[in-house]
Amino acid sequence: MRRRSLNMPGAIVRVCALLFLAASSAVAQPVSEPWDMAQVVKVWCSGDRDARIASFQSLLEDVVEADGPARQWAANLIVQYRDGNLSCAQDTGYIPAGDQFLDVVTGNLVEVIPDDAATPFLNIPLRRALSPFASAVQLVAAEAPENRLRAAQGLARTLGDVPPTLIERIYQQEQNNQVAAVLEGVLVPALLGSGDADAQLRAINTLAGNATRKSRATLDNFLAQEPAALSGPVRTAAESARSSVHWVIQVSEAMTVAYHGLSYGSVLFLAALGLAIIFGLMGVINLAQAEFVMLGSYATWFVQEALRALAPGLLEFYLFIAIPFAFLVPALVGAFMEWSIVRHLYTRPLLTLLATWAVSLLLINLVRVTVGTQNLSFLTPEYLKSGFTVFGEFSVTWSRLLSIFFAGITLIGTLFVLYRTRFGLRMRATTQHRQMAGCVGVSTRRTDAMAFAFGSGLAGIAGLALSTIYNVNPTMGTSLIIDSFIVVVLGGVGSVLGTALAALGIGQLNAIIEPLYGAVASKVIVLLAVILFIQQKPNGLFPRKGRR
Amino acid sequence: MRRRSFMKGVGVAGLAMSAPGIILPAWSREKVKVGCLFSSSGSMANIEGRLNYVVQMAAQELNRAGGVLGRQIEVVTTDPASDWPLYGQQGRQLLEDERVSAMFGCWTSASRKAVLPVVEENDGLLYYPLHFEGEEDSKNVVYMNSPPASSVLPALEYLMGDNGGRARRFFMLGSDYVWPRTINAQLKGYLQQKWGIEPDAWQEEYVPVGHSDFQSLVNQIKSFADESGEQPIVVLTVVGNSIPNFFQEYINQGISSLDVPVLGLDVVEADLEGLDTDQLVGHLNCWAYLQNAPGAANQRFLSAWANYVQENNVPFSPDVAIDPMVSAYTSMYMWAQAAEKAGSFDVPEVRNAFPGTSFDCPSGYKIKLTSENNYVHRGVFIGSVNRDKGFDIVWQSPETTIPEPFSPYI
Numbered sequence: 001m002r003r004r005s006l007n008m009p010g011a012i013v014r015v016c017a018l019l020f021l022a023a024s025s026a027v028a029q030p031v032s033e034p035w036d037m038a039q040v041v042k043v044w045c046s047g048d049r050d051a052r053i054a055s056f057q058s059l060l061e062d063v064v065e066a067d068g069p070a071r072q073w074a075a076n077l078i079v080q081y082r083d084g085n086l087s088c089a090q091d092t093g094y095i096p097a098g099d100q101f102l103d104v105v106t107g108n109l110v111e112v113i114p115d116d117a118a119t120p121f122l123n124i125p126l127r128r129a130l131s132p133f134a135s136a137v138q139l140v141a142a143e144a145p146e147n148r149l150r151a152a153q154g155l156a157r158t159l160g161d162v163p164p165t166l167i168e169r170i171y172q173q174e175q176n177n178q179v180a181a182v183l184e185g186v187l188v189p190a191l192l193g194s195g196d197a198d199a200q201l202r203a204i205n206t207l208a209g210n211a212t213r214k215s216r217a218t219l220d221n222f223l224a225q226e227p228a229a230l231s232g233p234v235r236t237a238a239e240s241a242r243s244s245v246h247w248v249i250q251v252s253e254a255m256t257v258a259y260h261g262l263s264y265g266s267v268l269f270l271a272a273l274g275l276a277i278i279f280g281l282m283g284v285i286n287l288a289q290a291e292f293v294m295l296g297s298y299a300t301w302f303v304q305e306a307l308r309a310l311a312p313g314l315l316e317f318y319l320f321i322a323i324p325f326a327f328l329v330p331a332l333v334g335a336f337m338e339w340s341i342v343r344h345l346y347t348r349p350l351l352t353l354l355a356t357w358a359v360s361l362l363l364i365n366l367v368r369v370t371v372g373t374q375n376l377s378f379l380t381p382e383y384l385k386s387g388f389t390v391f392g393e394f395s396v397t398w399s400r401l402l403s404i405f406f407a408g409i410t411l412i413g414t415l416f417v418l419y420r421t422r423f424g425l426r427m428r429a430t431t432q433h434r435q436m437a438g439c440v441g442v443s444t445r446r447t448d449a450m451a452f453a454f455g456s457g458l459a460g461i462a463g464l465a466l467s468t469i470y471n472v473n474p475t476m477g478t479s480l481i482i483d484s485f486i487v488v489v490l491g492g493v494g495s496v497l498g499t500a501l502a503a504l505g506i507g508q509l510n511a512i513i514e515p516l517y518g519a520v521a522s523k524v525i526v527l528l529a530v531i532l533f534i535q536q537k538p539n540g541l542f543p544r545k546g547r548r
Numbered sequence: 549m550r551r552r553s554f555m556k557g558v559g560v561a562g563l564a565m566s567a568p569g570i571i572l573p574a575w576s577r578e579k580v581k582v583g584c585l586f587s588s589s590g591s592m593a594n595i596e597g598r599l600n601y602v603v604q605m606a607a608q609e610l611n612r613a614g615g616v617l618g619r620q621i622e623v624v625t626t627d628p629a630s631d632w633p634l635y636g637q638q639g640r641q642l643l644e645d646e647r648v649s650a651m652f653g654c655w656t657s658a659s660r661k662a663v664l665p666v667v668e669e670n671d672g673l674l675y676y677p678l679h680f681e682g683e684e685d686s687k688n689v690v691y692m693n694s695p696p697a698s699s700v701l702p703a704l705e706y707l708m709g710d711n712g713g714r715a716r717r718f719f720m721l722g723s724d725y726v727w728p729r730t731i732n733a734q735l736k737g738y739l740q741q742k743w744g745i746e747p748d749a750w751q752e753e754y755v756p757v758g759h760s761d762f763q764s765l766v767n768q769i770k771s772f773a774d775e776s777g778e779q780p781i782v783v784l785t786v787v788g789n790s791i792p793n794f795f796q797e798y799i800n801q802g803i804s805s806l807d808v809p810v811l812g813l814d815v816v817e818a819d820l821e822g823l824d825t826d827q828l829v830g831h832l833n834c835w836a837y838l839q840n841a842p843g844a845a846n847q848r849f850l851s852a853w854a855n856y857v858q859e860n861n862v863p864f865s866p867d868v869a870i871d872p873m874v875s876a877y878t879s880m881y882m883w884a885q886a887a888e889k890a891g892s893f894d895v896p897e898v899r900n901a902f903p904g905t906s907f908d909c910p911s912g913y914k915i916k917l918t919s920e921n922n923y924v925h926r927g928v929f930i931g932s933v934n935r936d937k938g939f940d941i942v943w944q945s946p947e948t949t950i951p952e953p954f955s956p957y958i
Binding site: 257 | 588589590591593594597710711712713714724753754755756758759760761763764765767768770771774775776777789792793796797799800801802805806807809818819821822823824829830863864865932934935940942
């Protein structure tokens with residue numbers, strides 16, 4: 001016997017359950033459905049590919065004719081089947097309904113399903129065939145515009161064997177502009193193939209408004225037809241649409257590269273910022289810096305787990321709730337490390353190098369024995385899933401956008417702390433001239449300790465931002481440390497703006513070179529470029545002013 | 549806890565973990581030593597680290613049953629830190645200083661190539677538990693897993709067939725070292741010679757080992773997929789932590805297995821641990837063992853591993869088992885069997901006893917060493933990612949296959 005485990009936050013579960021009860025009262029009641037469910041289940045569970053496709057097709061045809069509740073019923077069934085939630089048993093199938101199961105043949109709700117019930121395996125071609133039918137059934141059945149929009153977008157990926165005439169019919173009746181616009185896109189191949197000049201012009205218009213590589217390929221194929229098959233105006237329209245689509249794609253591809261550079265740069269910046277402050281202020285080469293990034297990620301994970309246990313309703317927002325923890329945990333560890341190890345070694349920089357390296361190994365192994373070496377599982381909140389298309393082929397993922405956002409906030413916050421607070425003033429004073437600052441009453445020792453903690457905390461924020469992009473494990477920091485040092489040295493030791501610019505520059509250079517010459521070459525070229533730059537400007541982009 | 553005692557605890561823990569593993573004294577003459585060459589740090593640690601424990605588990609089982617030739621087995625572990633040359637160095641230490649009778653080790657082919665001259669020079673024995681590129685046949689290495697002809701090619705054939713969606717375009721993405729490059733060279737030869745596919749139907753990209761930022765590569769995959777109407781797939785040969793990082797980016801950019809399926813040649817159950825597999829359903833891999841393999845032998849192995857993890861506080865998941873774990877575990881039994889048969893731990897004599905040694909592998913197949921080389925007859929599984937962070941078995945070979953070390957396509 002199997003039960004589904006629900007790991008959704010409790011509040012959402014409750015809301016869903018309520019909704020489901022409302023819906024399932026309609027679902028559970030034997031509606032006047034025109035289907036022989038036993039036959040449908042039999043085909044869906046064990047039929048061959050063609051039989052299943054025929055069954056999807058006839059279900060879709062029936063749904064169009066059926067009444068509201070029956071449509072809902074069918075949409076629920078086919079979506080559950082697509083998502084792998086239909087368990088096949090002897091002569092029947094079960095789909096989850098709240099915390100019970102619905103016998104799809106009898107319509108009864110049952111607590112447990114038989115042991116031998118199994119989910120049928122859907123291979124790639126089957127899922128590819130099924131997916132447009134599921135979307136089409138949803139499109140017919142769904143009443144809320146956002147659900148219809150999702151279904152239409154599903155169809156826009158591929159229409160498969162769904163008859164275009166049906167979509168045409170739905171399109172004619174569609175009230176919602178957004179849904180209608182997506183459906184227009186779905187109809188393009190059918191319209192282009194219709195041979196009717198008006199329909200073709202309409203389709204070309206749609207393609208021109210939707211500048212993607214797919215549209216360009218469609219137009220290319222269309223234009224490659226024999227000259228006789230195309231009327232003059234259609235050909236001119238298609239040609240001008242093709243060139244405008246092509247232009248938009250070129251621009252959007254360039255913007256994609258720039259965006260990749262920006263997002264990689266923001267990752268580098270986040271990782272390097274703490275280092276820039278510690279290295280810049282105290283000249284301490286902190287090799288454990290990357291482990292503070294790792295600690296920040298782990299703190300985020302612990303916050304997530306704590307929320308999961310204590311306040312599941314807030315789980316979706318764990319990334320924001322975790323900000324203070326991701327800052328404070330590494331900051332405290334950093335402060336402790338400064339107090340116990342680093343302050344004794346300020347006069348011996350080589351020893352700090354060794355000592356901080358030892359600390360880095362210690363932290364890695366400490367995490368390894370306490371938490372384990374496996375990659376931690378982070379929940380991707382609904383609002384961070386996938387992304388959106390800005391225009392053409394330029395699309396943006398939310399998680400990358402979040403890291404850019406964090407980088408921006410951290411940059412502003414750090415600049416604020418440095419230039420608008422007493423602590424920042426003391427820090428800048430100590431950086432510029434330690435003895436002099438001491439003479440005018442700045443407690444340089446305390447400033448050092450606080451700056452070290454501050455730099456460690458900033459690394460922790462980097463760990464928080466990285467947890468949605470990269471994988472989190474004890475050794476995640478090791479790959480960051482070298483890049484961070486390159487960024488700090490290139491930016492000019494101790495300069496926050498220099499660090500930001502250097503990170504952006506390296507990120508951008510990487511993003512430009514990688515698609516052209518591959519990731520291996522881009523590493524080499526970037527390193528070479530940095531070496532050449534440092535040769536010309538040994539103190540980096542923004543050399544430190546003042547004396548040591 | 550007082551700060552000082554905490555510091556002490558931290559210090560001790562750190563010392564115990566960071567010191568190289570070769571500190572176990574040879575306190576018993578009765579014991580026979582074997583060595584482990586798997587990394588517990590660096591990019592490969594998350595997956596290789598498990599193999600140390602599973603070898604120890606097999607040794608423990610054998611010891612409880614009376615040992616081998618009446619002697620208890622002592623496992624000496626090392627940590628080559630995902631640094632290929634270190635495998636050679638530590639392998640030399642195992643052979644020359646520890647005088648181990650057999651070694652179990654290496655994940656990447658790059659690390660195996662580093663150990664190869666060492667075992668050959670010392671006439672040692674290395675059991676290698678990974679499927680790999682073939683093109684090698686040393687009398688000092690036992691290749692416990694399959695060469696491409698009995699793992700990669702069946703999987704590719706499946707994807708190109710009707711049940712796999714008729715893939716005709718191939719984006720080959722790998723880490724930059726010998727295994728991905730050789731595999732891809734073979735695949736290209738195979739596609740050209742067997743299917744008559746032209747070179748413009750594939751694109752080959754490599755990333756440094758440990759690479760983590762895949763956004764522009766995933767973007768390249770997108771535009772590769774849009775170039776032509778034919779079905780594209782990704783043949784993924786990146787290793788270590790690059791695998792989950794790649795999939796994370798794949799999810800983030802919203803590509804599903806319906807658009808471009810990924811055939812992950814080094815992807816195991818453990819790589820899915822931190823990922824949202826709802827969005828990865830349908831991506832494929834191919835191994836000689838999958839955790840869902842049917843049969844009592846697998847159930848026995850899984851429960852033994854779960855118990856071992858609980859009892860010994862192993863820092864890995866008790867309910868994840870991967871092919872190289874099973875292969876490493878099996879290696880220990882195959883070695884013990886050959887030693888029993890030879891009546892000696894002497895490498896040449898153990899080697900002479902190889903032909904015909906066989907074992908009821910957790911995969912459900914009775915696997916055996918060939919009589920002409922040190923390869924093993926293994927079964928083939930093709931798996932498809934499911935929602936429970938595991939692989940459904942899509943296809944499995946009816947019997948074990950005959951290993952072909954050297955590919956005709958290269």
